[in-house]
Amino acid sequence: MEPKIYSPKANEILDVAEAHMRMGGFDAISFRDLARAVGVKSASVHYHFPQKADLGKAVVARYRERVIAALGDPQDARTPIAKLKLLFAVYSAALSDGDSVCLCCVLGAEARYLPPDVAAEVRLFFETMTNWTRDALAAGLSKAKATEAATHIIGALQGAMVLSVALGDDDRLKNTQKTLMRFVKKDLAG
Numbered sequence: 001m002e003p004k005i006y007s008p009k010a011n012e013i014l015d016v017a018e019a020h021m022r023m024g025g026f027d028a029i030s031f032r033d034l035a036r037a038v039g040v041k042s043a044s045v046h047y048h049f050p051q052k053a054d055l056g057k058a059v060v061a062r063y064r065e066r067v068i069a070a071l072g073d074p075q076d077a078r079t080p081i082a083k084l085k086l087l088f089a090v091y092s093a094a095l096s097d098g099d100s101v102c103l104c105c106v107l108g109a110e111a112r113y114l115p116p117d118v119a120a121e122v123r124l125f126f127e128t129m130t131n132w133t134r135d136a137l138a139a140g141l142s143k144a145k146a147t148e149a150a151t152h153i154i155g156a157l158q159g160a161m162v163l164s165v166a167l168g169d170d171d172r173l174k175n176t177q178k179t180l181m182r183f184v185k186k187d188l189a190g
Contacts, residue, residue: 130151
């Protein structure tokens with residue numbers, strides 16, 4: 001599926017909405033605040049995204065597409081270790097970008113209370129990330145072991161991001177990545 005193309009103003013709205021959501025969750029966005037931030041009337045925000053759920057769904061879908069594009073094909077010729085290093089770099093960049101956690105880490109914690117379409121996009125993000133990681137490791141591990149490792153890796157990275165932000169210590173994520181790398185290298189070796 002091709003990523004949706006947005007107008008420059010719609011992208012600006014999505015950028016501001018994403019920043020607000022990463023800092024405070026879904027309820028941290030209001031059309032009035034977004035309109036003020038991008039210099040338009042609230043009706044203009046509604047023109048691009050009729051309902052708050054439409055906006056939330058678009059923010060999460062665009063975020064997922066961006067992350068997956070940065071990771072590339074999980075079944076290409078790179079080694080599993082090279083792919084894992086890139087995954088770690090994406091998570092590190094998400095942490096350093098605005099000193100906040102992954103958008104879907106925030107929204108995942110409140111998924112039960114999100115509009116169904118937004119919650120479905122959050123689930124798709126985590127399924128996509130877990131599947132990408134499983135497929136990236138598949139060249140060196142059995143499918144069952146790769147699936148188990150992928151679930152553990154994504155969960156550990158998400159949790160480490162929360163710890164890093166909560167404790168003001170980016171080394172929590174870095175140390176988790178080092179530990180995960182040791183475990184994966186050990187599994188790949190044998």
